[in-house]
Amino acid sequence: MKKILVTGVKGQLGHDVVQEAAKRNIEAVGVDIEEMDITNANQVRDVISNGNYDAVIHCAAWTAVDKAEEMVDACRKVNVDGTRNIAVVCKELDIPMMYFSTDYVFDGEGEIPWKEYDERHPLNVYGLTKYEGELEVEQLDKFFIIRIAWVFGINGNNFIKTMLRLGKERGSVSVVNDQIGSPTYTYDLAKLVMDMIVTDKYGVYHATNEGVCSWYEFACEIFKQAGMDVKVTPVDSSTFPAKAKRPSNSRMSKEQLDKNGFDRLPKWQDALGRYLKEIL
């Protein structure tokens, strides 16, 4: 593996994947909408075909979950058509493609961790388009689908940055306590991504940081580790009616990581601590 293309380089994950590749002496070319609008099939074909890439790591996406409920076509264009445009060229060139998906492909019923090959049944438009993107990627022989959740990275906005801001501005926050999942630190994920892409252990994986929590518990830990005295009130999702329905159970099994000999990501509290050191 000498040269890879990374889409969504201006986002949280794409940024960290390019950084990690550089540490491993793999040439990573990062592109975003300016260099390669993934909804433009011709441009996608030109960029990928002319770059002599050994793999494509596809981090670009429409990630505005609530906005997707009203802008269904625009979201589908990026997450489904955009993903197909890349998949088609990767298939023709016979190079592997890595795609990032989400816990939102599941309906969140029950309390058992979702296994990688469980039936998918998304509850909202974003989840549906990410699921349809998975179907496009599954057309390839050489693909990785990595489902992640509650993503945070240096390069972009996320729950942690929002909590720190609200905590500072208001001194108190109300946070939902009935959605359980695991945060994913892009710095940790990027290492796994680079471990994986040099192998032929294709398939579907879950790769969040270890351990589970509710958003309320996540917020409490953020303020504790940041040394901020903020009152956090646990509330039900019904208190904050969002446009897009969220799954209540986002626990993710790591069976496929274990089976294929990949390291699980560190505990989420540890990831949070390292992240806060970077941004505070």
Ligand SMILES: NC(=O)c1ccc[n+]([C@@H]2O[C@H](COP(=O)([O-])OP(=O)(O)OC[C@H]3O[C@@H](n4cnc5c(N)ncnc54)[C@H](OP(=O)(O)O)[C@@H]3O)[C@@H](O)[C@H]2O)c1
């Ligand atoms: N964030 C989460 O909590 C989360 C959870 C589960 C899974 N994921 C998945 O993980 C992956 C990485 O997420 P992330 O948080 O790093 O995303 P992000 O920060 O939102 O970055 C996505 C990047 O893709 C770009 N993009 C949007 N439309 C594009 C287009 N037509 N052509 C080219 N680039 C385009 C975005 O540009 P603009 O900013 O200008 O739109 C942005 O720079 C995505 O596949 C996402 O679906 C994310």
